[in-house]
Amino acid sequence: MKFKLNMGAGVFTGLLVILAIGAMGNDDFKLEIPKGLKKLKIPRDNRLTLEKIQLGKQLYFDKRLSKDQTISCASCHDPNKGWSNGETFATGIDGQKGGRNSPTIINSGYQVFQFWDGRALHLEGQALGPIQNPIEMGLSLDELEKRLNGIEGYVLQFKNVFGNKPNSGDVAKAIAAFERTVLSGNSPYDQYKDGDTKALSEAAERGRRVFFNKAQCSACHAGSNFTDGAFHNIGIGFDGSSPDLGRFVETQVEGDKGSFKTPTLREIARSGPYMHDGSFKTLEAIVDYYNKGGNANPQLDEEIFELNLTDQQKKDLIVFLKEGLSSANYPTVDPPALPK
């Protein structure tokens, strides 16, 4: 009941905003980049405007984008769960489960390759995938367009933002625009790097040294978003009988067997369970896994080997991951009111 009330109020303010913009034209939105992150490249054909971001946010939270109206993007990439969703394998429509863990979408605007296997490029190229995926949201693009064209609030907003009726291409653009605003930076690590030597606790600072040196983590979790954007086989699933071959399925290149995209480690304390198959529940277990040198297999990356970390080094490393990479400005977003 409360939700409905909120929705009503939202449509009202939404309309006001639209009217105001109608007079002003949609200006470029000045995206604030948190400390420590790089400038974000915005595609020329999908400039950020406040109106587009708001529309994208509504679409992101709107369950009407799924066949039976039970699932939204936020069901699997939930702001309250590290923008992932706490399940080993996320649940789509009709209680169906896929074979991969939902990654966080925090800072996903920095990635060219999307999905664990990189099968989509850029956020625009990704967004329509889950909507059509029969085990996620299960709605064809025709049905999607029909549905949105039947919702007056959306028709008005698409007209204002894109100058035309709701269509799937613009749905992808609006959602991508919203996702680009979901950023995490300005963590204790970023403040430390910026010169505030007190920003990391002593244990976290020791862990930082381990991360960037002896433990070799930054060989792959590199740069300001703690990912090299590349694909590596770190052996996950190779202790079982039929491991997911990951990137190989896309490229057919032998060396890509069992390779997955290096995920960001920002806000990692919130986004478990971890890895493409959700097989790790804790960071402690992950550090033990790396420390023993992963699961041997022919394509195991050279950077995965026995680390010989001491118990103290393992503890410190975990403190760094948990404290150092969690931001006080975690990107919290409340579900917006949805148009009718």
Add this chain to the structure above:
Amino acid sequence: MQKLTCLFSLFTFMIVGSWVAANEVVSETVVSGLNNPCGVAIQPKTGHVFVANSGAGTICRIENGKAVPVITDFPIDVYGKGPKYNIGPLGLAFYGDGHLVVGGGGYKDGEELLRLYEVPAVGSSIKADAMVSSMKLAPTEEIKGEGNFYAVAVAGDSVFVSCNGDDTKGWVSKATIKDGKFSGYARNIATKEAVEVDAPVGLTIDPKNGHIVVGQMGEITVPGDGLLTFYSAGNGEMLANFETGLSDITSVAYDTKSYQMYALDFNWIDTKAGGLYHLTKATVDGEPGVECTKVMALDKATAMVIASDGHAYVTVIGTAEGDQLGGKLLKIKLPEIE
């Protein structure tokens, strides 16, 4: 970025199309049947071309269209997880006329050697272990040992080496030569900390100002992430860094006469798209940048040196046909630049 690069390469492709017609690129095969050649250098006074026939574990002098082994029996290792390449000696550079510096790739990281040889006289050969001097970069408690000394460049008594051991730092290391021997070898520039992208591979010295020029390969699984970076030879400070849109830069070299820069793109995930590029200054998105114009397609190009007469000597791994190994040394007449 991906899109930009695509557009960009389409654009450069169109330019090359018309440009090549007017200014044809002439290339000839000097030697074929090489085994993963990965280094090439020209002896200053004689003009003799030397090739690191890496997969065969030899250094060869090119004599009358033949690759004659002059330093033999280098250790060999395997690079890659499929495709896999046998590699032995990698980077080559002359120190004066009588000494050759060889970067190794056949030992394990930490045991790998940078070696200095007296150049064997024509008609004679020596074993790899008959160097006059060698150095390694062993691991420390915190830092991984170094290996795969891919490119070497000599500047006075200093030798700069691109290394591929510690992927958290991406070292360019520096050796010094004194009295015909190495007097030191140390990690010098942490390129990955400077540019946040992996793998310094191509390396040369700017002939005008002595800056170190690095072609940062980036990730082999990521297209278009290659960088061109300039560092001060004195203090290792980064002076400039440019996105190139190239995928896997293996070599950068200057045509010293025209002061033009060229680069090789191996392009690991799409080797058919690899080749030789001419790099020029450009304005990209309103900022100083680099434009890469394809001069010619090459099949897995690995190393390049440009002779004083404006010919580029390029090694390619190529594609094996039957029993015939695909490796070649090519001689490419670079187009005239006004």
